[in-house]
Amino acid sequence: xxxxxxxxxxxxxxxxxxxxxxxxxxxxxxxxxxxxxxxxxxxxxxxxxxxxxxxxxxxxxxxxxxxxxxxxxxxxxxxxxxxxxxxxxxxxxxxxxxxxxxxxxxxxxxxxxxxxxxxxxxxxxxxxxxxxxxxxxxxxxxxxxxxxxxxxxxxxxxxxxxxxxxxxxxxxxxxxxxxxxxxxxxxxxxxxxxxxxxxxxxxxxxxxxxxxxxxxxxxxxxxxxxxxxxxxxxxxxxxxxxxxxxxxxxxxxxxxxxxxxxxxxxxxxxxxxxxxxxxxxxxxxxxxxxxxxxxxxxxxxxxx
Numbered sequence: 001x002x003x004x005x006x007x008x009x010x011x012x013x014x015x016x017x018x019x020x021x022x023x024x025x026x027x028x029x030x031x032x033x034x035x036x037x038x039x040x041x042x043x044x045x046x047x048x049x050x051x052x053x054x055x056x057x058x059x060x061x062x063x064x065x066x067x068x069x070x071x072x073x074x075x076x077x078x079x080x081x082x083x084x085x086x087x088x089x090x091x092x093x094x095x096x097x098x099x100x101x102x103x104x105x106x107x108x109x110x111x112x113x114x115x116x117x118x119x120x121x122x123x124x125x126x127x128x129x130x131x132x133x134x135x136x137x138x139x140x141x142x143x144x145x146x147x148x149x150x151x152x153x154x155x156x157x158x159x160x161x162x163x164x165x166x167x168x169x170x171x172x173x174x175x176x177x178x179x180x181x182x183x184x185x186x187x188x189x190x191x192x193x194x195x196x197x198x199x200x201x202x203x204x205x206x207x208x209x210x211x212x213x214x215x216x217x218x219x220x221x222x223x224x225x226x227x228x229x230x231x232x233x234x235x236x237x238x239x240x241x242x243x244x245x246x247x248x249x250x251x252x253x254x255x256x257x258x259x260x261x262x263x264x265x266x267x268x269x270x271x272x273x274x275x276x277x278x279x280x281x282x283x284x285x286x287x288x289x290x291x292x293x294x295x296x297x298x299x300x301x302x303x304x
Contacts, residue, residue, distance in 0.1 A: 009056070010090040014098050017050030017064065024060040025050070028081045035221025043198050044068070044079065044302055047190050051095060055083060062086045065095045067103070068303045073186035073289055074282075075103050077110040078302025092116070096123055100283070107284030111255070111301035113276070120281050128287045129280035131301065132264055135223060135253035138245040139271040163236055165243040168202040168214065175211040176204070183230045185289025191299060200224065201247050205236045215240040216299070217248065226254040229297035234262045237296045241267070254297045263296060 026036035048068040055062040066079035082091050112120050205213035213231030217224050231237035
């Protein structure tokens, strides 16, 4: 049986995804070599809106895309996945055009892979930044013994001894939202409120009782992802990552804003390695809102 022609593929209906689509979404991730991540899909489909195209051969989904709304400020776009057997046949463009039409006047933002960037540029998105994905086993002391550890210590900021970290408590949420709002640039309470149930660990940093940072650790495949990571400075970010790393034996992964070179350097001293990079792109706004100096890593690139 012949595969559908490109014309018939781009005419296939687009539908809203729901929690009943978790397994097909995970199957599509696996098809593209990503971790299955039903756990992440559960969060994304409960807090955001998923769109999908059913495969014409009846085997799951041909494509997915996810939008995460932040009121009229912007909508994040992610999880643009096309099954390998339907790649390069116009489906991704069809889905993105649908998302752009549905968003109407709301600006859009996304993290583009190298393969996806030309499509988004063609649709009018502009590059505004970059994220570096790093991953590997976190070493509490720099690899290679005392010499490397001595070198690593030169990368560690002179964090104030008054900064401490601890597991988040239920009554920390309001303070987290207050800290997050100027850093992220818009209200994402609908996501932060889901973090305690979603994350394996949620850590906060304090200075004399004032919340100055927070970070979550959540499972993805064989790794644990650090994100979101919000902190007043990179010393606080480093303290949060070290505290989270101490709670797991699994490899860590993070998508770090490329402007935070000190944090990236420290993570590599601690055994993590560059894995890939994405380009932050926007449509309808000149840049992401908020304060990039305090925004170290997203929850996931799909949520902006």
